[in-house]
Amino acid sequence: MIKNIVALLLLVAFVQSARSHSGANHFQETQRSIYASIKFEDYPKGMQAIQKLDLDVTGVDKKNKIADVFVTTEQYKALKELNFRIIENKSSKALKAVDEKYKSPDEIEAILKEWEKENSDIAKLHIIGQSSEGRNIYAMKISDNVSLKEDGESAILFNSMHHAREVMSPEVTLDIIESLITNYKTDAKIKNYVDSNEIWVVPMINVDGNAKVWSGSSMWRKNTNYGHGVDINRNYPYLWGTCNGSSGWTWSSTYRGPTAGSEPESKALMNLVKTIRPVFNISYHSYSEIVIYPMGCSGSRTQTKEVVEKIGKEIGESIQYEAGTAWELLYSVDGSDIDWMYNAYQVIPYVIEVNSRSQGFQPNYDKWRDKTVQRNRAAWMKLLDRMSQSGVKGQLDATYPSPESYQIEVRTEAGEIFQNYRINPNGTFHIVLNEGKYTFTLKKGRSTVDSKVVSVESSLKNINF
Ligand SMILES: [Zn+2]
Incomplete structure (x- = not known):
């Protein structure tokens, strides 16, 4: 009991001292010098305690209840005083340099330009924004008729x-890009992915940060940004800074920024999502x-969790990764891209954290690169398959002015509201559902325009209003 009280007091003192460092200088940040692994008795509780300390959590091995943290000597001392069980530690000096075979922003730019040139019939490169240091952020679009926006393709x-x-x-x-462009002419499944969908790939959002990694x-x-x-x-912007899932301390590794959506990189991705209205997303x-x-916030789930979580678990099974919300698997997260995408544009979005704890951030390229990308193919292919599976799709005809003022209320056979789906500005809709019988009611505000009952089966159904 006394030991617990002492630990609690130390924790409070430490958190206060960390907070009082708000506005600390660059020296504070570069002081992080110890890479430590902590073993927990109780996994979710231990992770919550770690998060309260505002440490840089680099990754976990959930099965073995171990978290890796990158800390200053001061933070390391506090962890020991708080009786966290540190099973491994090494100085950052012992960390290997990044394997040079991984790609810099310039190398990625060159590869994308080359691929666009060689595959101009199905690949088109777009600049979706610029970083604070002025680097371009690229998106590659892969589709047939790649220069057109085809309303019939989600x-x-x-x-x-x-x-x-x-x-x-x-x-x-x-x-993903390379698999699509190199197999397009020879593999019927790949050809079908490309011809039936508009596939967008943004390989490197944080171009400035990565340049810093290479220097x-x-x-x-x-x-x-801001140093x-x-x-x-x-x-x-969605629930930005609301559930202790980020930090207001500028030198924290999870510093959320001065205002919601302040960063050029988040703005670039938000603009792209607003323009293309994807059905699914994976953030790697x-x-x-x-x-x-x-x-991401503790206890919170999506309104359409029966679909979101089922598909998430299927993706996980396809690559033998565990699936769950951030607060189930790690800790609360606020201001993330996936929560924003779901809330703002009804995207069904996932994060996939590739590589294991033993492989870490920068595993030997020759040993792990091919194994990792090959293993992950099953997951993105599963989502591309799901684009043409159970759900309904269609487009309001020209008799409906300003289509975005309409919604489709989706009710289950039991009469419960499953989703109030907002129609895209071009009149299109693509609602992903589990198999079953649903009532679809087209509404403008509160007034019903049209209603139909449809049996949703294993493949995507076109419906018209
Ligand atoms: Zn990450």
Whole structure:
């Protein structure tokens, strides 16, 4: 009991001292020098305690209840005083330099331009924004009639590297592009993915942060804005800074930024999502071998969880990764891209954390790159398959002015509201559902325009109003 009280007092004192460092200088940040592994008795509770300390959590091995943290000597001392069980530690000096075979922003730019040139019939490169240091952020669109926006084709988005040090993550998205363009003419399944969908891939969102990784800061996570940087994946506007899932301390690794959606990188992705209205998204990170679905704040789930979580678990099973919400698998997260995408544009979004704890952020390229991207193919292919599976799709005809003022109320056979789906500005809708009988009611405000009962089966059904 006394030991617990002492530990609690130490924790409070430590959190206060960490908070009093708000506005600390760059020296504070570069002091992080110890990479430590902590073993917990009780996994979720231990993770919550770690999060309260505002440490840089690099990844976990949930099965063995171990979390890795990157800390200052001061933080390390506090962890020991608080009786956390540290099973391994090494100085950052002992960390290997990043394997040079991983790709820099310039190398990715060159690869994308080359692929566009060689495959101009199905690949088109777009600049979706610029970082605070002025680097371009690229998106590759892969589709037939790639220069056109085809209303009949739904969009799907894959993105990677919100976090600068997670150098394997763009390898996975580059592999998506490469698999599609190289097999398009020979593989009927791939051809069908490309011809039936508008596939968008953003391989490197955090271009500035990654450039910093290549100039010696191999453990850099945030962008580089304002000198101290912002965690782009805590900066999105939905429930920004609301559930202790981010930090207001500028030198924290999860600093959420000065205002919601302040960062050029989050703005770029938000603009893209607003324009293309994807049905699904995967945001690739590393490491932990988990699949995360919304919502991020403790206890919170999506309204359409029967679909969101079922597909998330199927994706997880396809690559043998555990699936759950962030607060089930790690800790609460606020201001993330997936929560924002779900809330703002009804996207069904996932995070996949590739690589295990033993492989870490920057595993040996020759040993792990191919294995990792090959293993992950089953997951993105599963989502591409799901684009043409159970659900309904259609487009309001020209007799409906301003289609975005209409919604489709989806009720289950038991009469419960499953979703109030908002129609896209071009009149299209694509509602992903489990199999079953549903009532679809087209509404403008509160007034019913039309209603129909449809049996949703294993493949996507076209319906018209
Ligand atoms: Zn990450």
